[in-house]
Every structure is written in C-alpha cells, then in structure tokens.
Amino acid sequence: MTETVRVNLGERSYDILIGNGLMAEAGRHIAPLLARPRVAVLSDETVAAAHLDTLRAGLEAAGITMTALALPAGETTKSWPQFTRSVEWLLEQKIERRDVVIALGGGVIGDLAGFAAAVLRRGVRFVQVPTSLLAQVDSSVGGKTGINAPQGKNLIGAFHQPSLVLADTGALATLPRRDVLAGYGEVVKYGLLGDSAFFDWLEDNANSLIEGDVISRDYAVKQSCQMKADIVARDETEQGDRALLNLGHTFCHALESATGYSDRLLHGEGVAIGCTLAFELSARLGLCAQEDPSRLRAHLRRLGTKVDLSDIPGDLPSAEALYELMGQDKKVVDGQIKFVLARGIGQAFVSADAPREQVLSVLRDALNSPAR
Numbered sequence: 001m002t003e004t005v006r007v008n009l010g011e012r013s014y015d016i017l018i019g020n021g022l023m024a025e026a027g028r029h030i031a032p033l034l035a036r037p038r039v040a041v042l043s044d045e046t047v048a049a050a051h052l053d054t055l056r057a058g059l060e061a062a063g064i065t066m067t068a069l070a071l072p073a074g075e076t077t078k079s080w081p082q083f084t085r086s087v088e089w090l091l092e093q094k095i096e097r098r099d100v101v102i103a104l105g106g107g108v109i110g111d112l113a114g115f116a117a118a119v120l121r122r123g124v125r126f127v128q129v130p131t132s133l134l135a136q137v138d139s140s141v142g143g144k145t146g147i148n149a150p151q152g153k154n155l156i157g158a159f160h161q162p163s164l165v166l167a168d169t170g171a172l173a174t175l176p177r178r179d180v181l182a183g184y185g186e187v188v189k190y191g192l193l194g195d196s197a198f199f200d201w202l203e204d205n206a207n208s209l210i211e212g213d214v215i216s217r218d219y220a221v222k223q224s225c226q227m228k229a230d231i232v233a234r235d236e237t238e239q240g241d242r243a244l245l246n247l248g249h250t251f252c253h254a255l256e257s258a259t260g261y262s263d264r265l266l267h268g269e270g271v272a273i274g275c276t277l278a279f280e281l282s283a284r285l286g287l288c289a290q291e292d293p294s295r296l297r298a299h300l301r302r303l304g305t306k307v308d309l310s311d312i313p314g315d316l317p318s319a320e321a322l323y324e325l326m327g328q329d330k331k332v333v334d335g336q337i338k339f340v341l342a343r344g345i346g347q348a349f350v351s352a353d354a355p356r357e358q359v360l361s362v363l364r365d366a367l368n369s370p371a372r
Contacts, residue, residue: 027062106132114145118160133183182268196346248274
C-alpha cells in the first residue's frame with residue numbers, strides 16, 4: 001500500500017509517496033512531470049549497484065530513457081569537486097530547463113543533486129528517490145540542498161524544492177545495520193521535538209523497525225515526513241518553526257567537522273548524540289527534568305546506536321575547540337549560536353540563551369566520561 005504525504009507550498013507543492021516497490025513503478029509516477037521521455041540520474045556507486053537497474057526498468061516500463069552518473073559514496077562527495085563534476089556532466093547530457101534530474105541515493109546524493117538542479121540553467125526540476133532511512137524521513141523532504149565547505153557543513157547551497165519524492169521503503173532492506181541505526185537518529189528527533197506520543201510509540205516499536213518490520217518502517221517514515229511537511233509548509237526558508245528540525249544538529253555538525261566528515265561518525269549518529277547533549281543542556285538549564293535525557297539515553301542504548309561522545313572512536317578536540325566549531329554553523333545569528341532546547345520530550349524550542357559556560361560544561365563532562 002502506498003501512502004501519500006502532501007507538502008503544501010502553493011504552486012510548488014508536491015507529494016511524498018511512501019511504500020514498498022515504488023522504484024519499479026517510477027515511470028508511472030514521474031512521466032506526468034516530463035516534457036520529453038528522458039531523465040538524468042545522479043547516484044553513488046554503492047546505491048547504483050543495488051538499485052539503478054530497478055529504477056531503469058521502472059522508467060523503461062513507461063517509455064522513459066535514462067542516463068546516469070555514479071559518484072563515490074560518502075560524505076566527502078558533498079564537496080566542490082564532485083558538485084562541479086555533476087553539473088558539467090548534466091550539461092554534457094544536454095539537460096534542458098524543462099527536463100528532470102533524479103537524485104537516487106541517501107542524503108549526500110539528494111543534497112548534491114538538488115543543488116546541481118537548483119543552479120543548472122538557473123533551475124531545473126528534480127525528483128528525490130531516497131534509498132536510506134535518513135534520507136526518506138528527513139533530507140529528501142523540504143528543499144534544502146547543498147554541499148559542505150572546509151569551514152562547515154551545508155554552508156553552500158540553495159532552497160530548491162523537489163517536484164516529487166518516491167520513498168521506496170523496500171530499498172531499506174539493502175542497508176547495513178549501522179546505516180539503519182544512523183537513520184534512526186533522525187526518526188527519534190521528530191518525537192523529541194514535537195510529538196511525545198510518537199516517541200512513546202518508538203519506545204515500543206523501534207526495535208522491530210530496526211530489525212526490518214515493513215509495517216513499522218512505513219509508519220515511522222510516514223509520521224516523520226508528515227511532521228516535516230507540516231513544518232516546511234509553515235516556514236519554508238527557516239525563519240522560525242523550521243529551525244526546530246535542527247534539534248541535535250548544532251552539536252552534530254561540530255562533531256562531524258571534528259571527525260573530518262568520515263566514517264568515524266555518520267550524520268544520523270551525530271544527530272542522536274546531539275539530541276542527548278541538547279537534552280542534557282536543557283536539563284542543566286532547568287528547562288526539563290533530568291529524567292528526560294536519561295530516558296532518551298536508555299532508549300538509544302537499548303537499540304545499540306551511538307549515544308554519547310564516548311561512542312565516537314578516536315580522539316576528539318577540547319570542549320573549547322568543539323564550541324568554536326559550533327560558531328561556524330549556518331544557524332549562527334549576530335555571532336550567537338542558536339540551540340534547539342527542550343522543556344520536555346516533544347516540547348522543543350529555539351534559543352540563543354544557552355550560556356557559553358553551560359555548554360562547555362556539558363561538553364567537558366561528556367569528553368571526560370569514564371567510557372572515554
């Protein structure tokens with residue numbers, strides 16, 4: 001059964017289709033968008049090996065031909081060299097303004113391909129076909145596109161909404177367990193930021209979701225997408241409510257920079273750790289009970305994902321150095337670091353009132369925990 005979530009943005013509204021087997025039906029869903037029956041696909045080598053033939057067959061069933069470029073897998077692909085390669089390849093394929101680019105992959109490919117589509121001929125349409133849990137519940141929805149810079153994550157990019165999102169939950173069956181657990185960091189974020197009932201459901205059902213239960217996965221993807229779609233419809237360019245979606249990300253982006261955007265720390269793992277730090281900071285500021293960060297840690301520990309700084313292999317820089325990295329975050333306004341804090345599970349809010357010394361205290365304690 002295919003579920004549909006609508007992102008209401010006036011003339012730029014689009015559907016998120018969620019269900020098993022959508023890649024095999026891709027042609028039927030994408031054909032109405034096309035002025036001519038051809039598309040260009042950007043993917044990565046790992047995803048292409050697993051899914052490109054299925055997508056090709058799904059398109060060919062509707063008489064659509066495709067050409068594809070597979071980039072190296074990994075966060076380092078979200079950079080100028082691979083972005084330049086992608087845009088120049090699209091130009092070589094003679095992609096016109098009325099054509100459609102397809103992003104087939106996880107968050108890295110979705111962000112990079114969306115940014116390429118945003119600047120190509122001053123903007124061509126694109127379709128997200130997310131293949132990771134993280135991309136299906138978060139990065140494929142909402143139109144944030146971009147690449148990383150040496151100074152920080154996602155500092156170069158544009159808002160460019162997709163024309164369609166095809167979240168084929170069957171693709172999740174090919175993911176390594178670590179990638180599923182990393183994607184879960186973005187799933188649990190939604191319960192933490194604004195839906196305590198969803199967090200309650202996750203406490204009861206997350207294990208079956210991780211282990212591959214199709215019904216649990218479809219439900220979690222739909223709930224996450226619905227929450228994000230509602231927030232994006234209210235605040236497309238992050239002037240207010242949309243900043244709530246950054247729960248855990250200020251800490252996460254600093255940790256990703258400190259670990260060189262490497263396999264030491266996957267993005268979703270950083271989000272999970274960032275959420276625990278954000279709740280710990282909130283508790284120390286007297287905003288929420290200490291039971292809340294403890295409950296979150298216990299939940300994540302039961303699943304076996306990364307929870308604390310001690311779970312990141314190798315050395316990390318000092319608390320002061322991590323704080324400086326937070327200062328490079330794109331959410332900094334007038335030199336003030338904005339944090340998403342919480343008055344409890346499901347009650348997040350944006351604040352620039354977290355004292356530096358309190359943040360440093362949380363980081364120092366996390367760095368000096370016995371597990372390290």
